Amino acid sequence: MTDVAILGGGAWGSALAVLAKRAGRTPVLWARDPARAKLTDPGILVTGDLAGVLAPVVLLAVPAAAVRAVAADWRRAGGRGIRVVCAKGFDPGTGRLLSDVLEADAPDDPVAVLSGPTFAAEAARGVPTAATVASADGQVAARVAAALGSPTFRLYTSADVVGVEAAGAFKNVLAIACGIADGMGTGDNARAALITRGLAELARLVAALGGRPETVMGLAGLGDVVLTCTSGQSRNYSFGRRLGEGASREAALAASPGVVEGAATAASLLARGRALGLDLPVTEAVDAVLNRGADLAATAAGLLARPTGVPETG
Numbered sequence: 001m002t003d004v005a006i007l008g009g010g011a012w013g014s015a016l017a018v019l020a021k022r023a024g025r026t027p028v029l030w031a032r033d034p035a036r037a038k039l040t041d042p043g044i045l046v047t048g049d050l051a052g053v054l055a056p057v058v059l060l061a062v063p064a065a066a067v068r069a070v071a072a073d074w075r076r077a078g079g080r081g082i083r084v085v086c087a088k089g090f091d092p093g094t095g096r097l098l099s100d101v102l103e104a105d106a107p108d109d110p111v112a113v114l115s116g117p118t119f120a121a122e123a124a125r126g127v128p129t130a131a132t133v134a135s136a137d138g139q140v141a142a143r144v145a146a147a148l149g150s151p152t153f154r155l156y157t158s159a160d161v162v163g164v165e166a167a168g169a170f171k172n173v174l175a176i177a178c179g180i181a182d183g184m185g186t187g188d189n190a191r192a193a194l195i196t197r198g199l200a201e202l203a204r205l206v207a208a209l210g211g212r213p214e215t216v217m218g219l220a221g222l223g224d225v226v227l228t229c230t231s232g233q234s235r236n237y238s239f240g241r242r243l244g245e246g247a248s249r250e251a252a253l254a255a256s257p258g259v260v261e262g263a264a265t266a267a268s269l270l271a272r273g274r275a276l277g278l279d280l281p282v283t284e285a286v287d288a289v290l291n292r293g294a295d296l297a298a299t300a301a302g303l304l305a306r307p308t309g310v311p312e313t314g
């Protein structure tokens, strides 16, 4: 009997289906277009019918912009159970965290978030990978971890849903910033500074949203920042790199093999940060370049012109 359903036939949904099978489950994958699902395991059932994927644990692995609607469609088809947010971004309609939106839409069913340094191709190949499952209910997090975990997919649990989800969304914006810097050739010192100041920015965000400071140093925070801010495997980093090398936003997006979540997240994150009264200079710079036509060199110079001599932890 199907015990884990995966919604989303892209790179991550397909990898999660393989991971669930490796963990001993009987997964079934729903894809909007089953013929184009990127599944590498022919033994896993793929369907385009949501009524065919009614399992007690459902992994939402479509892009962030589609999570709310796909989760609602799944419920309408009769789906009930633990909804696990596997996307990294905000709900574009409201600018809210996806877990918040799902809770509000259907408070009776539990919500969890899966996040961490997990390139889909590596995880599906079975190389050692670790991630975090967060839920307000420890038993829910433990159940999801048990359903998906295996020796090469090590899952830790957390009660900090807000921090884990915010970290996963934020790191994509930071990866774009690092890609831009590398594309411009600013050097390794600059990338290290950006990563570290980006983590300070994330810490302010997590604190303002009511998350826990230690989450910033965990797999969904530091772990995923290290991964995506330094690797050409990251679509967000590579997108930024193409921008830094002079490509237009449109050309850089068109060259990506999959969704570039940070491109949509920057604006939502900035709006949310402003509403909270936060100083988010890296996010602001990425948003200016992507959405307000700002010049790259002038934006970089603007970041460097910020006051020096301020307390590092302020």
Ligand SMILES: NC(=O)C1=CN([C@@H]2O[C@H](COP(=O)(O)OP(=O)(O)OC[C@H]3O[C@@H](n4cnc5c(N)ncnc54)[C@H](O)[C@@H]3O)[C@@H](O)[C@H]2O)C=CC1
Binding pocket: 008, 009, 010, 011, 012, 013, 031, 032, 033, 037, 061, 062, 063, 064, 066, 070, 086, 087, 088, 089, 118, 119, 120, 121, 257, 258, 259, 261
């Ligand atoms: N690829 C990776 O290594 C990882 C990705 N993620 C996150 O997972 C989410 C999905 O990413 P990927 O699978 O990599 O993207 P992808 O670009 O490979 O695939 C996205 C899939 O979603 C489908 N889709 C798009 N809009 C849809 C809609 N409205 N309804 C139904 N299906 C729709 C597309 O047809 C495509 O199959 C993103 O939020 C990403 O940040 C998280 C961890 C790792």
Ligand SMILES: O=C(CO)COP(=O)(O)O
Binding pocket: 088, 116, 117, 118, 119, 120, 172, 175, 224, 227, 228, 233, 234, 235, 236, 237, 259, 260, 261
């Ligand atoms: O989230 C990811 C790895 O943890 C995937 O990163 P990209 O979306 O930048 O490829």
